[in-house]
Amino acid sequence: MFVKICGLSTTQDVEAAVRAGADAVGFVLTGSPRRVSPEQARRLVAAVPEGVLSVAVFRDEPLDQVRRDARAAGVGAVQLHGEHPASAFAELRDLGLTLVRATSAAFAAGASCGDFGEDLLLLDSPVPGSGESWDWSALGEAPPSGRWMLAGGLAPANVAEAVALARPWGVDVSSGVEVRRGVKSPELIEEFLRRVRAAEQG
Numbered sequence: 001m002f003v004k005i006c007g008l009s010t011t012q013d014v015e016a017a018v019r020a021g022a023d024a025v026g027f028v029l030t031g032s033p034r035r036v037s038p039e040q041a042r043r044l045v046a047a048v049p050e051g052v053l054s055v056a057v058f059r060d061e062p063l064d065q066v067r068r069d070a071r072a073a074g075v076g077a078v079q080l081h082g083e084h085p086a087s088a089f090a091e092l093r094d095l096g097l098t099l100v101r102a103t104s105a106a107f108a109a110g111a112s113c114g115d116f117g118e119d120l121l122l123l124d125s126p127v128p129g130s131g132e133s134w135d136w137s138a139l140g141e142a143p144p145s146g147r148w149m150l151a152g153g154l155a156p157a158n159v160a161e162a163v164a165l166a167r168p169w170g171v172d173v174s175s176g177v178e179v180r181r182g183v184k185s186p187e188l189i190e191e192f193l194r195r196v197r198a199a200e201q202g
């Protein structure tokens with residue numbers, strides 16, 4: 001299972017996520033207590049080893065800003081929250097980055113990765129980064145197809161249940177591995193990865 005740890009703001013956060021075995025790390029470049037500047041993100045990206053995907057998270061920014069900030073940060077992927085039509089993904093394609101479409105699970109019915117030309121689909125709670133969970137079992141009967149990640153209120157204590165109910169390709173967490181908003185815990189990151197890997201076995 002693909003695991004993304006999001007909202008990292010220090011080199012220690014990045015090292016903890018990588019050490020725990022994360023497949024991707026996320027940097028929030030939009031309004032949030034976890035926000036980092038493109039320059040800060042670039043310094044964090046420098047600590048990300050090859051093979052781990054670095055993701056810049058945006059919400060509703062104009063595409064020219066997304067383009068500029070993603071390039072300045074030097075990330076490998078762009079995650080777009082908000083109301084973006086399929087043309088937005090086509091327009092960003094020449095960046096040569098992995099494109100992640102983040103949408104509220106409320107709009108997930110019948111969704112499929114690639115519908116908007118994205119490389120990865122992310123199903124989140126209505127308020128991204130809030131730590132609020134939603135009814136993952138609603139996806140059980142007809143989960144999206146393809147490479148899709150589950151997010152929204154995941155934490156070490158509930159990720160195994162969420163994976164069993166929704167059967168995602170990957171999971172994404174921010175609030176659930178923090179000691180307080182915006183402050184990551186290396187121990188919780190490690191525990192989250194441990195629970196995911198155990199759920200994969202069982």
Ligand SMILES: O=C(O)c1ccccc1N[C@@H]1O[C@H](COP(=O)(O)O)[C@@H](O)[C@H]1O
Nearest residue numbers: 006032128129130131152153173174175
């Ligand atoms: O983390 C934020 O503050 C944020 C702000 C704006 C858009 C997305 C944001 N984070 C994304 O939210 C989910 C994780 O949420 P949770 O805290 O685990 O419930 C993840 O996709 C982040 O990239």
